[in-house]
Amino acid sequence: MAGKRLVMDDPLVRASTRVEHVFGESWAWITQDSGEALFGVAIAGALLAGLWLLKWTALRLLPRELGGHPSLLRALVQRTLFLFLAAVALDGATHAVAPPGPLLRLVDNLFTIALAVQGALWIRELVLGLVRRRAGNGGEDAAALGSAMGVITVLVNVVVWLLAAILILDNLGVNVTALVAGLGVGGIAIGLAAQGIFSDLFAALAILFDRPFRVGDTISYGTSTGTVEHIGLKTTRIRALSGEQLIMANTKLLEQQVANLRRIEERRVVLNLSLVYQTAPDLLEAMPGHLQAIVEAQPGCRFDRAAFTGFGPSSLDFELIFFVTSADIAAMLSARQAVGFAIVRRFAELGVQFAYPTQTTFTAAPDGRLIDPTQITERPR
16 A cells, blocks of 8 residues: 555656546547537637637738837737637637536646746737837937847746746646745845846836937036947946046936936027126116127027126126027037127127226225325425
8 A cells, every 4th residue: 555655646647647537538528428529629620710810810901010110919919829729719619518527627727828828928029029119219229229139038038938837837736835935035136146237237228218318419417428329238338528438337327417418409598797887877777678689680599688687896797698599519609609799899889898806995084084196295394
């Protein structure tokens, strides 16, 4: 009895016994109730033919490209396996006839396995298709996203096939609790060991998908300004204005406030003007109008405001603000120069003088009365 028990505990023996049991009852059902069995086979064949015809029709009707990109729906249909269609047909046939329990469980297991495999293929195709579409829209940074496709493909494959394997094993009666716990512990260990690498990797994916900047953009972060040359999986390389190449970890770069200078639509220019206190009040009141006329006379400039801002230690201060309707830095510098020269020319015509730091000294008598220094004569000795 002990030897028989040991033999029965062997997994191979148990599997063999289960297979013999399933095929024995199935063969008995086919031979004893052949009419119902043939009816089930006919239903399964009809369902399989209908599903295959539906797939064939969908592939003929769906366009290969949609909006300049490969059609995701057509790709999903194309990735539908014949094994999955057969499993769906068999599962549908079992609802029309009454097969024996072991055969019904076998069909259910086959359907679950086929569904898990097919679901993994669909999810993989959908995620990678969306990434490829994003890479196709990338323009200048398409190469960077294309270089990340290998890592993205590996991550997607690991996740979807691992989930599919766990689902299949659980459906087959295997206790996956220990497996899931082991994977969790292993994942935590790997994550802690490669925390920096994964942080930079996901930061790179965030840059490539969210696109706060792209290759070729001029950005400013911290105290540095430069042009993005390459977005890698761990670092971003930036060519500084002074010529050297700056290499920043993706995580460190996203932790800072980044200003994308390329996306400037128009540039704001502020000019501060200081006039002498001897300027006539009428000219001071007319000054905003003169400044507005000067700005509006320049092409590509939009006047915003000009106003008196306060009394300086040795000047009457005005502020002029206008916009240059171009993102080009050279156009802004040229417009600012033209407006500045026009102001100097107009002030010369009006007789208005620019103020500069000055000091006036007054001479007073012992009683406090002001004395003109030119009228003081030296007493004879």
